[in-house]
Amino acid sequence: MKRRTAEPYKIKAVEPLNILTREERQKALEKSGYNTFLLDSEDVYIDLLTDSGTNAMSDQQWGALMVGDEAYAGSKSWYKLEKAVREVYGYKYVLPTHQGRGAENLLSQLKVKEGDYVPGNMYFTTTRAHQELNGGTFVDVVIDEAHDPDVEVDFKGNVDLNKLKTLIAEVGAESIPYVCVAVTVNMAGGQPVSMDNLRETYDLCQKHGIDVMYDATRCVENAYFIKEREQGYQNMPIKDILLEMFSYSDGCTMSGKKDALVNIGGFLAMNDEELYTRSRELVVVYEGMPSYGGMAGRDMEAMAKGIYESIDDHYIEHRIQQVRYLGEQLMDAGIPMVRPVGGHAVYLDAKAFLDHLDREQYPAQALAAALYLDSGVRAMERGIVSAGRNKETGENNIPKLEMVRLTIPRRVYTNNHMDVVADSVIELYRKRHQIKGLKMDYEPPTLRFFNARFSPKEVALLES
The missing domain is CATH 3.90.1150.10 (Aspartate Aminotransferase, domain 1)
Known part of the structure; x- marks a missing residue:
């Protein structure tokens, strides 16, 4: 008989709920x-x-709020968040934003121009809106099974490599600023992408000089499905699976309001120094200083803690x-x-x-x-x-x-x-x-x- 398990936490505070007639x-x-x-x-x-932003924070996160450094520039809390992103996700450069769509806005303004095509494994509402506002056209390159609710496929969020190859051949790599890969795919029902598919997508894009940018909002959930379903990962810790996932990308947008277990905040991360420099110049227009990006110091403290808690x-x-x-x-x-x-x-x-x-x-x-x-x-x-x-x-x-x-x-x-x-x-x-x-x-x-x-x-x- 399979033994039942309970929540890996205990309740310390409660909020009464209204029950209307x-x-x-x-x-x-x-x-x-x-x-x-x-x-x-x-x-x-x-x-x-x-x-999104509706998570319950831990006692450690609530404690972290009290030590937030609210300095306008060079906040100690910012350096803790930067360290967490680098250690858990593996990117070199990080810019905080008020939430995920702030990062989407920056990325789209920096990378998308009139006439561009942005392929992705199914659209997401705000992501596509930012791409279109900057003159781009979203192209769906998710596998066909993702559009069928009844088909049972382990990795329904996979990129269809043939669709992506066809698009590259039709419009040219120079018209594709990046491929947006969501891990997991929200509009397909929270469906994951396999490690093999992430690797193959990245290899194809590198061959054509096209960046791969993740929508990493629910990346820890994606890592769990890889651990559960993909051969060779069953005994690997989530944190190691996550690092491998991100090694097959050039950057990401992140809403910290989901997997990072906080109520507000996000970031834009990347490995390209030139893109990072341009991002730092733009973030002050829309978000704030590169060391707070629309977040209070206490929010950055809580997110840093939440990032580590999420990979338990x-x-x-x-x-x-x-x-x-x-x-x-x-x-x-x-x-x-x-x-x-x-x-x-x-x-x-x-x-x-x-x-x-x-x-x-x-x-x-x-x-x-x-x-x-x-x-x-x-x-x-x-x-x-x-x-x-x-x-x-x-x-x-x-x-x-x-x-x-x-x-x-x-x-x-x-x-x-x-x-x-x-x-x-x-x-x-x-x-x-x-x-x-x-x-x-x-x-x-x-x-x-x-x-x-x-x-x-x-x-x-x-x-x-």
Whole structure:
């Protein structure tokens, strides 16, 4: 019999949760325009909107806040963060930013120009937005299996090398400033990239003089999947796997709000001195001095601690297993979802879940709203709303995946909370054909999923 394990930590402080009535949740939905991003936190019972900045910090991290050096330049806390990044990820040069999209902005301004093509293993919303704002065109070079929620592949986030070779042949290496490799791939369901694929992608790019830049936001989760699934890595510590992963890249953007176990902060890292010099000149325009980059000294202290804590093998095993615990309950109940379960979230296949709704009725948005109405659980749409519109035609982009993301914050909830989530999803699936579609009443021009507002196409989203 397989022995069960528990959280590799004990709870030292608690935060009470509000549990609203269904009528109160209905009013909150109406007030927020049926957009879960616009719900007030106090109206949410279990918050699975994102794992970004929603982590619980350790006692060591809280202690580190008290010794933060808030000097404007040359902060001691900055040198601790720089040391942690160099030791854990292996890069020579580091620039702090207020969060990951600050690093994306710097990288895109420095590397992307009008007419460039930026291949990546599936788009991410803010990454693609920054690339496009600087004149680039994103090109998806992820393997085809990543777009099929039902296909079970160990490394669904792999770069399709043939797609990448074809793009290089068509547009020329000089039109490709870098290849963006996400580890793991968020929009594919938190799916990992194999070490072999990282190595082969890097070798191909080196041959053509093209940089490889990681979106390293959930790199520790990717390292765990390599340890679990790829031959030759089962007995290797996570920290060693991580260093090898990063050796097959030229730099990265990083949101410290995920795997680095903090609530704010990020960085841009690289090995090229010339790019680092240009980055230092630009960071003062958008972020702050190169020794704080939009972060307080105390935040840099906490992130440095969090980077080291994130590579503890016991921590990351529990992290992945908790996500899998929720996913396996839903799979056992026959819920349509992305398989295999990814690293940071369980992704419901809203297109199959609500197969009576047309894509233009925003099924993932409707399902996320219905989940909140049913149980107070907040999740996120990842489908047609997130995909935005075609720049040329103005039509909705129709991604193959229409998903609701149940994103698990790190060290925040117990498996009892996961049981509550599972019960709600299973109940909604039982009465799924009662869930109505939505229409968009307000649409922002960029990254519309954050602030768009909706209303039911019929009288009620879901009858009580």
